[in-house]
Amino acid sequence: MSKLKDWFQGPQDITEAEAVEDYAVGRVPSRYRWPIPAIILVLLGNSTAMFWFSLGADMSYQVGWPKILIPILYMVVFATLIGACVMKLAAKEGLSLSLLTRGLGFGYMGSAFTSLIYAVNFIFYFLFEGTIVSHAIAHYAGVEVGSLAGVAIFAGIGLVTVLFAWKGMSSMQFLQTWGGPIFIALFAFCLYQLTHNYDAVGPAGWMPHSQDSATALWMVMNMANGQIVFQGLMATDYGRFAKPTISHKGTATIMLGMLLPIVAVMLSGAYLAYTLIPHITQGDAFAQAMDPGFIFPTVLGLIGVIFAIVTQIRINVMNLYSGSIALSNTMDMTLNYRPGRQWWMLVVWLVGVVFYVFNVLQYTGTFLAITGILTNTWVFIILADYLVCRKVLNLAPSDFVEFRREHLRSWNPCGVFSLLIAVAIGAAGILGAYPMYYASFIAMLVGPVLHVALSLLTRGRYYFSNFPQDMATQWQPSHTYSGPQPLTRSTAA
Secondary structure, eight states: OHHHHHHTSOOSOOOHHHHHHTTTTSOOOTTSOOOHHHHHHHHHHHHTOHHHHHHHHHHHHHHOTTTTHHHHHHHHHHHHHHHHHHHHHHHHHTOOHHHHHIIIIIOTTHHHHHHHHHHHHHHHHHHHHHHHHHHHHHHHHTOOTTSHHHHHHHHHHHHHHHHHHTTHHHHHHHHHHHHHHHHHHHHHHHHHHHHHHSOOOOGGGOOOSOSOHHHHHHHHHHHHHHHHTHHHHHHHHHHTTSOTTOOHHHHHHHHHHHHHHHHHHHHHHHHHHHHHGGGOOSSOHHHHHTOHHHHHHHHHTHHHHHHHHHHHHHHHHHHHHHHHHHHHHHHHHHHOOOSOHHHHHHHHHHHHHHHHHTTGGGGHHHHHHHHHHHHHHHHHHHHHIIIIIITTTOSSOSSOOOOOGGGSOSOOHHHHHHHHHHHHHHHHHHTTSSOGGGHHHHHHHHHHHHHHHHHHHTTTTTSOSSOOTTSOBOOOOOTTOOSOOOOBHHHHO
16 A cells, blocks of 8 residues: 555655655655656646547537548557656756756747747636636536626636645645545546436537638647647656656656546547537527536536636646746746746736736637647657757757856857748748648748758857856767867767
């Protein structure tokens, strides 16, 4: 029993300060590492997010059955591959993705921009999930969702979420451990009520609303493309706590442990939506059937509201946590300001409240397209830097990634310009120069190709301001290297 418990919990001999800060702007020490099952347990909070119910319903509405399986399979396969690679690197170095970005082609200040992009993603998802639960409470209580009372509901639930995420991984593990069984029990009860009180509509009845199947398929593939990188990023925020020696098999296991339950939730979202559509007589039936804040109170009443609250808190602690990590790194890089990770969660909460007031969610489609371009291009660039520029072209060490200000150039133009050019090409699609659903695919291919070309052209001179003499390495610079010379392992010995 003790051995089983050890698999599902993190290290216990840590200080409260360590738990709260969770090495947001530093390297995770080897003693503060978590077993794979414990990391998966925390990530299951993401697997059961209300977002997945909504996304599954939307995809099924676009392409129907069985075509919905195409974007889902694409998301699972590529998110697993990308997440496994990035997470292994993060665990080996003990660094968050924002810290890794500093050394992987962007420079110290250059990575501040990508960290801000990352933070905005989590602010949006915090807003999205919080809106669902506030809608559930408002609908049940007869409160106008856009009223002052509706805003107060959103803000109040958000503050409760902040408390659960205050002590980082350790407090989130407690919530996910006990929240998981509650979710399963309440969702099982929801399915029981659905099948006994409604005529259930299975996959054979999931018909697409559009006759233009080719365009619709590209649209849902674009939705899935926005998630293949983002899910790997989220998993990496927690996967960096894995043992430094973890294999690709181990990181892929973590990714699949998070992604396979997501598939079940997405298909459940379609099942719920198509079953309820015939019974919605007022307003836009499918828009309401896509909203879990409407679905669960409709099927379960007060229990549905409780279900929405439990699910929302489980995922929003992760949004707050990851958002605070990204903002910590942004402000550390730009202003050298470190008030503590936990205080940035309050910033995420406050911005979420402001966005809620102005109903930013009406621009969800455009937002997901833009962030898909930004995040996908960013991560593909750093993967190209590590796998091609370092391992193949030998332009920088592949046995460590430097993240400290004193050893890095403020800007590495190779990564920064590649990102800006690729994003500009993607933005042209958003603005109508070509179909928007191609934009993220084009940008994420252009960015890494440009980065490799520019890094080769500049001969790797923008990686270091001075080579860290405390990092022994097996790297030997090629004849084209014109930067500071490393201290090799043989020299160090």
